[in-house]
Amino acid sequence: MKAVLVTGATTPVGERLVRSLIADTRVKHVIAVGLEPREEAAPLPFGNRLTYVQADLTRGRKVRELLFGPARDLGVEVVVHLSQHRDPNAWGKRVHRVNVEALRSILDLAHRHPTIRRVVVRSFAVVYKVSMDLPVFVTEDHPLNLGAGAPQYVRDRVEADLTACARMGLSNAEIVVLRCAEALAPGTGSQLFDFLEAPVALRPMGFDPMLNVATIADMVCAIEAATHGSGEGVFNIPGFDTLPLSAACQKWGVPSLPVPGPMVHRLYSLRRRLVGSQFRYGLNRRRLHFGLVLDGTRAREELGYVPSHPVDWPIGATAVSPLPRTPA
Amino acid sequence: MPVHPTIARALARAVGGRSVRERAEKLAFADAGHGFDPFGLHPDFVSVGDAIASPLHRRYFRVKSYGAENIPVTGPGVLAANHSGTLPMDGAMLWTDVLHQTSPPRAARPVADYFVSTLPVVSTLFARCGVVGGSRGNARALLEAGELLMIFPEGVGGIGKPFSERYRLQTWTKGHCELAIRHGAPVIPIGIVGAEEQMPQIARIPAPKGSPLPYIPVPATLVPLPVRYHIHYGPPIPVHEDYRPDQADDPAVVSEAALRVKEAVQALLDDGLAQRKGIFR
Secondary structure, eight states: OOOEEESTTHHHHHHHHHHHHHHTTTEEEEEEESSSOOOGTTSSSOSSTTEEEEETTTTTHHHHHHHHIHHHHEEEEEEEEEOOOOTTTTTTTTHHIIIIIIIHHHHHHHHHSSOOOOOEEEEEEGOOOEEEEOOOOTTTSBBBBHHHHHHHHHHHHHHHHHHHHHTTTTTSEEEEEEEEEEESSSSOOOOOHHHHHHHSEEEETOOEEEEEEEEEEHHHHHHHHHHHHOOOOOEEEEEEEEEEHHHHHHHOOOOEEEOOOOHHHHHHHHHHHHHOOOOOOOHHHTTHHHOOOOHHIIIIIOOOOOOOOOOSSSSSSSOOOOOOOOOO | OSSOOHHHHHHHHHHHHHHHHHHHOOOOOOOSSTTTTTTTOOOOHHHHHHHHHIIIIIIISSOEOOGGGGGGGOEEEEEOOOOOOSSSSHHHHHHHHHHHHSSSSSOOEEEGGGGGGEEEEEHHHHHHHTTSSSHHHHHHHHTTTEEEEETTHHHHHHHHHOOGGGEEEEEEEEHHHHHHHTTTTTTTEEEEGGGGSOOEEEEEEEEEOOSSEEEEEESSSSSOOOOOOOOEEEEOHHHHHHOOOGGOHHHHHHHHHHHHHHHHHHHHHHHHHHOOSSSTO
């Protein structure tokens, strides 16, 4: 029986995770941390085994008060860090503090904390570099996107990921980094979700890359496996669905229009200015040409995680291929 | 993707014969869900490729193959062949021949140069037929999955070799042997006779800046000549048994293994040239 602290608990993934942990008999208590007041965190299953703490993790003092206050008193053994800014268009120092400095504080404090023995960090597949000369099927040692031209959304995620990786083996707490495939769900900051939610999806003409998309349910399963596991390391967390972009558009029920590459960028920039869309073509340009599929072998072998929750496609799973599925 | 898999299936049925349909039904592939493998291969597109290439294989280039029993029926393998011909028809014919000569049919996974993945339409259609980008990660994943890699160690230098250099192997890269040793796969040397005369190259124009192409070839003919292809499969070279996986890091060992493969391919070419009765026969 262990106590678990979850940051970003009011996000869609956080909320599902908290519910799942509360239902888990191996967990004696959950501390859910969110930026919102408790009244606004209404979907959480409040009860004897859940403590909600409103905290701004961008402030080091608040993090200290949290970890050496309620977390220490309740004997928290595992911290699950989900808190990340989800808007790809947001930028600035505060966003950086949310994305990176909050994690740095947690890792610093976990090192000398009396009860915390494990920190699980949710990272993202967006940290990987996508290029024509790199594999489509990526393992954990795949190059990261350290391009100077990358937007803050990516740079922060890479920095947070590397911040966690740099502490592995040096901290008293075990550190696990989960590089998760994009969860195709609203409110998760998914670029692909926003791409598919448009009335028409514009695709670079002549390209149809392979994608791997996850569900919140699978992400929660992976985080739970990491919470209860032992050892540390970096793990790819793929989703159940691996399919080409055109098939994803078709299953989502959105017409897709192939457009010459240089025009796609302009059209999406225009759309972002006019409609305020969160989808940034520049952020996804390479992925929409060359594709990226996470290899989850390591997570399967060491964490026992196997994606098992397919995306609930609006158009149905048999629309693209009636071929029976055989094990890969 | 401009073509939906169901359209591809209908196209394959319309263009291909009964044998194409039968091969499609028996084709083994690792379905990652939704009918595609993680690299984008789809059996219906393999059938389209088969349906389009089969007439070329059977009637235009009249391919004769020798030693096809050396192609592994199951498990990983590296097919290493000479490369030539200005247009990669040798790749298409070898891919088709492997599909036809194996039972159950195996779709070899051609390893293409990086620039191929930047070509609109072509990159997608190639991927659907099993072509993958030439990165170690892709090759590793495929060999671990027990696939049959198709590699031309001469690379672009081979396909662009001048006519005067035909059947002389160009700079022979070693990565295929490193992969085979590390991932426990035999190397099957292949000598393709005929392709080197299909489209003699008379000049090269430097590609414009920013172009993904390494150069623009100037061939003597507008289309490949109807030369007869002779594909010679040599006995597998068991580099995975002769060397330990950790020796894949030893440059001397990898060079030695690559030289063995190169010599085997050159011997197949020399024998094949001695046996054939003419370029078109």
